[in-house]
Amino acid sequence: MICPRCDDSRADKIFEAPEDGSWELYRCPRCYFVWRNTEEEEVTNPDLYDPRFKLNEEKIAAMDPKPPIPPIRKENRTRHRDGG
Amino acid sequence: MPYGSLRDFLVKAEEEGQLLRIKEEVRPEPDIRAAACAAAKIPGGPVLLFEKIQGYRDKQVVMNVHGSWENHALTLDLPKKTTVKEQFHELAKRWDRYPLPAKRVTDAPVKEVILDKDFSLFRELPLFRVNPQDGGFYLSKACTIARDPENPENQNVGIYRIQVKDHDRLGIQLSAQHDLAAYLRKAEERDIPLRVAVSVTNDPIVSFVASSPLKYDEDEYAMIGALRGEPVEVISSERGNLDVPAGAELIIEGEILTRQRSVEGPFTEYTGSYSTSMLQVEIKVDLITRRRDPIIFENLYTGRPWGEIDYLMALNTSLTICKQMKADFPEVDAVNAMYTHGYCTIISSKMRFGGFAKTLGCKLLSTPHGITYPKLIIVVDEDVDPFDLEQVIWAMTVRFRPERDIAIIPNAPASTLDPAHLVRGLATKIIIDATKPVFPDIPLSDAGLVDLPEETAYWMDEIKKRMEELK
CATH class of the missing domain: 2.30.110.10 (Electron Transport, Fmn-binding Protein; Chain A)
Incomplete structure (x- = not known):
């Protein structure tokens, strides 16, 4: 299955409607997009997905971390090493 | 219960x-x-x-x-x-x-x-x-x-x-x-x-x-x-x-x-x-x-x-900011931070002296919410209800002098979700003083305020009651 948002081909079915199987959920392992097969075509079809929201490896690599990851304090670095 | x-x-x-x-x-x-x-x-x-x-x-x-x-x-x-x-x-x-x-x-x-x-x-x-x-x-x-x-x-x-x-x-x-x-x-x-x-x-x-x-x-x-x-x-x-x-x-x-x-x-x-x-x-x-x-x-x-x-974050945000400001400035009467989570915040307060509205604007910007969210800050006198936008706009039209009553703080901390940002997390804040100038500022000429007729409140109740009876 192709991820409608980032076109990764590894997207896979992860769940289906517990009661009656009336829908299925899919998930992309790269951009974590989750979708239901019964949603609008603009959400489920890679060709119709709004280009402003499309993702790719380059865009993901350029994203800011929120919040930024602080450096480990010196005293904790030592403890961390000692403790394995 | x-x-x-x-x-x-x-x-x-x-x-x-x-x-x-x-x-x-x-x-x-x-x-x-x-x-x-x-x-x-x-x-x-x-x-x-x-x-x-x-x-x-x-x-x-x-x-x-x-x-x-x-x-x-x-x-x-x-x-x-x-x-x-x-x-x-x-x-x-x-x-x-x-x-x-x-x-x-x-x-x-x-x-x-x-x-x-x-x-x-x-x-x-x-x-x-x-x-x-x-x-x-x-x-x-x-x-x-x-x-x-x-x-x-x-x-x-x-x-x-x-x-x-x-x-x-x-x-x-x-x-x-x-x-x-x-x-x-x-x-x-x-x-x-x-x-x-x-x-x-x-x-x-x-x-x-x-x-x-x-x-x-x-x-x-x-x-x-x-x-x-x-x-x-x-x-x-x-x-x-x-x-x-x-x-x-x-x-x-x-x-x-x-x-x-x-x-x-x-x-x-x-x-x-x-x-x-x-x-x-x-x-x-x-x-x-x-x-x-x-x-x-x-x-x-x-x-x-x-x-x-907007309903959920209206009064809790307004009240929290109001209490935090009042702790230092008891003159503050009410705060309306209902618009876009406080991006526009209106403060009503008594004025201690000329220029005090700017003090209040800066105080707002140092509260936990005020650090980032407000970017359009309007200060009005205590006779203006900050929850009544018609009154707020009235104050801005008759008490605000653009050449004296604006303070701009460029590149201050801002919400990272503001779609109007140039640099994410930074915004220029504007404080608009829509209060009557008081000493030592120059008082407004022709500022004799008309009071509401004394029995207006009585007549409002009366008219509402009679309108109900008409239904």
Whole structure:
């Protein structure tokens, strides 16, 4: 299955409607997009997905971390090493 | 009587004609979002209870709990016709009962079922996409609980947007100015784990306080107690020594994956636009506790204002800022921070001396919420009701002198979600002094204010009464 948002081909079915199987959920392992097969075509079809929201490896690599990851304090670095 | 859970509140809302049951089967998308959006656009719009969700036999969805001033009044256990200003002043009175600490209980329905393996969040909750370009299914009204790693008696209860990324994986947005981001920073600097619990479907007063910008060391549970008039009941999490609301429908427990970030979003924010995708924090879920009965999932529709989120964050934000400002400047009468989560904030106050409005503007910018959110700050005299925009605009037209009464603070800290930013997280703030100039400033000429005719209030009541009789 192709991820409608980032076109990764590894997207896979992860769940289906517990009661009656009336829908299925899919998930992309790269951009974590989750979708239901019964949603609008603009959400489920890679060709119709709004280009402003499309993702790719380059865009993901350029994203800011929120919040930024602080450096480990010196005293904790030592403890961390000692403790394995 | 205060409520103990959302279920208690729904009973009251139904008695008061503010609950609409949607009995037919609805599709998770797009039915729930469309109906929730509509309910909040209708003046006096009801709470919606979706009784049958396609694909789930044992789940229901509740939307628009805070989505009208009538619903808002009922969540505070006030008559549904209580006006906005009356709700504000009632809350201001109750606020002074703080702190009323939580009461610990050892048994609650939320512990009836404990799942610690092979669970799926998609099975436990009837999740749905709030808006079409959201990056996933979101818990947009759940309350997250955590403890300060340095000072564990300091516990935070806050509403942070949460993306369900897998059966046992959540993404969470932690903006740097919020308490949980400060806890995370401490945990990441020490390279130690950080436990969290996520409380789904709560007594509406819990969501109200969880979305209030209290000070870092203030106790949300003790404020919930103050506002409801009785201690709120909490119960211990299964792991990690957290206090979780005993009245919740379902609790998700897990650990933040420190020192890593992954793709999250976009999500439709209170600005009425989609945020961008960013690399954000993840939670590995290891345990769920819940009620045995069919689960009611309460969620929040966010879209173009006004909607439920604007009602939810209106008076709690306004009141919190007002109390924080009054602590240093008792002249402050009221604060209206209802517009786009306070991007526009209106302060009404007595003026101590000329230029004092700018002092108040700067004070606002040093409150926890004011550090980032407000960018358009309007200061009016105490004879102007900041909740009445006609009066505010009147003050701006007759008391504001652009050549003297504007202060601009460039490149100040700002909300990272502001779509108008040039540099994300920075904005230029503007303080507009729409007060009458007082000594040593130059008084306005021709400023003799006309008083309302003495018997206006009598005639207003009289006219309303006679109009009612005509009906």
